[in-house]
Amino acid sequence: MNFLTQIDNLALIALLLISGAALFLPTLSTLISGKGLSPTEATIWINRRKAYVLDLRSEDAYKAGHLPGAKLANASGLTASIEGMKLDRKHPVVLVCDTGSHSRKAIAQVKSLGFSEVGILEGGVQAWKVAALPLVKQGK
Template sequence: MNFLTQIDNLALIALLLVSGAALFLPTLSTLIGGKGLSPTEATIWINRRKAHVLDLRPEAAYKAGRLPGAKLINPADISAAIEKLKLDRKHPVVLVCETGAHSRKAINEVKKLGFEEIGTLDGGVQAWKQAALPLVKQ
């Protein structure tokens, strides 16, 4: 009976460790790789926090429809493009691409430029469209 109690205790401890890790991983991911933003959260950052919106898509996609206030940035030359825009580093940055995959890759490059708070639009412009939010067209 004593041996079974020890196994039960080990199982409970393992469950505790696994569930604790599962709860902590999203926080760790945010600290390491920036914050993933829903379209609603991105709207709040843009409107209330005056976030800079940087669009990493090709120019044709940008012209077909972009988030309000978005600036077109060449993902291959992010540092130079951001320096040229002379953005205020006190404001957060929202990185946008078509699906969210490319903007996640650009987070570290933007962090190196001194921006403390960086978010990516989860699901990219596709998620923005699905949320029926407006796009600016040229």
């Protein structure tokens, strides 16, 4: 009976280690590539920390619905777009695209412009919509 108890304990320890690693991997990915923000976390950054929201989508997608206070930043000319906005480098920046993938690619570029804290909206505008948060729409 003692031998079976030891096997059960080893199985539980292995399960604990595997589940812990599975929970930590997304955090590790975020630490390496930049801060991923849930819609709730992004809202906190925007409201409490006065973060700038830069929308990297096309102008048509931006007009169809963007986060409140978001500024359209041309993804292909991101450096020029940001420089033209004359943003205070002390404030954090939240990058937004449709799903989060384009934003993740732009983190290093935005950090190289002197912003020390840059986050992305994980899941992009799609996640914002799923969370039933408001979008601002502009006519064409």
